[in-house]
Amino acid sequence: MKPAENINNLIKKLNLKASTELDQKVHNEISKILAESEKTKSAPSKLNTWRIIMTNKITKLAAAAVIIIAVVFGITVLDKSVTPAYAIEQTISAISSMRYVHTRYFDASHEDVTKECWIEMDDTGQLKNVRINWAEWITGEQIVVWNKDKTEMWNPKRNRLSVFNDKIYTARILQMANKANPRLYVERLHERQSKGEVKIEVEEPSNKSEPIVVTSTGLGENINRYVLFVDQATKLVTHLEWYQSEDDVYKYQGVTEFFDYNVPIDAKMFTLYDEIPTDAQIDDAKTHDIGLEQGDLTDKEMAVKVVQEFIESLIAKDYTRVGLICGGIPPGKVEKGWGRFNVVRLVSIGEPVPSSKVNKVYPKTVNVSCTFEFEKDGRIIQKLHYFYVGTVIGNRQNWTIYGEGRDTKSQEEFDRRTKKEEVKK
Secondary structure (H helix, E strand, O other): OOOOHHHHHHOOOOOOOHHHHHHHHHHHHHHHHHHHOOOOHHHHHHHHHHHHHHHHHHHHHHHHHHHHHHHOOOOOOHHHHHHOOOHHHHHHHHHHHOOOOEEEEEEEOOOOOEEHHHHHEEEOOOEEEEEEEEOOHHHHOOEEEOOOOEEEEOOOOOOOOEEEOOOOOOHHHHHHHHHHOOHHHHHHHHHHOOOOEEEEEEOOOOOOOOOOEEEEEOOOOOOEEEEEEOOOOOOOOEEEEEEEEEOOOOEEEEEEEEOOOOOOOOOOHOOOOOOOOOOOOOEEEEOOOEEEEEEOOOHHHHHHHHHHHHHHHHHOOOHHHHHHHHHHHHHHHHHHOOOOEEEEEEEEOOEEEEOOOHHHOOOEEEEEEEEEEEOOOOEEEEEEEEEEEEEOOOEHHHHHHEEEEEEEEHHHHHHHHHHHHHOOO
């Protein structure tokens, strides 16, 4: 039913003493005004329509009647679009008292969960406890728990729990946790909007079961795009997608999903001692000296030295020293893993380069390539290998090998070149 018909029908239901001619004039005037307003659907035009009605002598009576009906029966007279539109402040208000949140991040390059995060904050909104479960493809399903006093890091592949208090690592954990904190992101978005650093577009569906879509596009140097999906009932962010601008095209990078707002998290989630196997190795960085001391060497020189001494220790079959260089791995495990390579000679060590992947978990880590020879079935074989080398968490004066990497393209080229040299021989 049209607005004019609504109002006319409501007036007819009133038992007002007015002539048929007056009644018809009132209806005609209101219909005429509403018909004009339909041509321009902006909020100001609706306000002007109401002002015109109130200044028209004939329609004043009808307006008063409609107001009476609205008051008595709770009827909305103006169009529903005058309801306040969504603004980011509504989400800030809704999220201001948040103490707990559970998040999951999916990277564009993988279908499985890249990292899952549980966050607890204090009354002031500061981080109190953080737990991050990493995907296997990043750190081998490593789990990290942080609080203000210490960090626990569980490495299931090494069956090892490391306990330490490290400022550099703490800063990295807080950085990652803050990226998963919807409260901080929304507040930052509001701040950037007020400074004119981003362009905000809001789509608010009429279907209340569908989320409000808030698109934030950076202006100036940071032109990345973030898309927030906001629940219409709670005004809380349900998930956040982000896109990177490449050649004027926004390419999808990943999505963070948000769950369990203000649902208390069991305190057992923020300690790993009850989760690890009974035979797990527990290392406290305060008492366990691992890695090699840097001394006066530069970072690059030290990274090369670590790899060099690692290979030389393998050649000497000194598995105790190999385990020390590799972060404290027991000699038996080293021999089981590396003992099958009868390493006979170090050929070369490449230039250390930053490792963006490993730096997500191990700050100040570099990727070092290495070529060595080993003997197998009476033949000498060359192998190209990569090591992640960095400072020891909890003791930044020492350096260690955190893991092994692989550059498929470089390895294939290396294998082709090696086969050609063997044919020549």
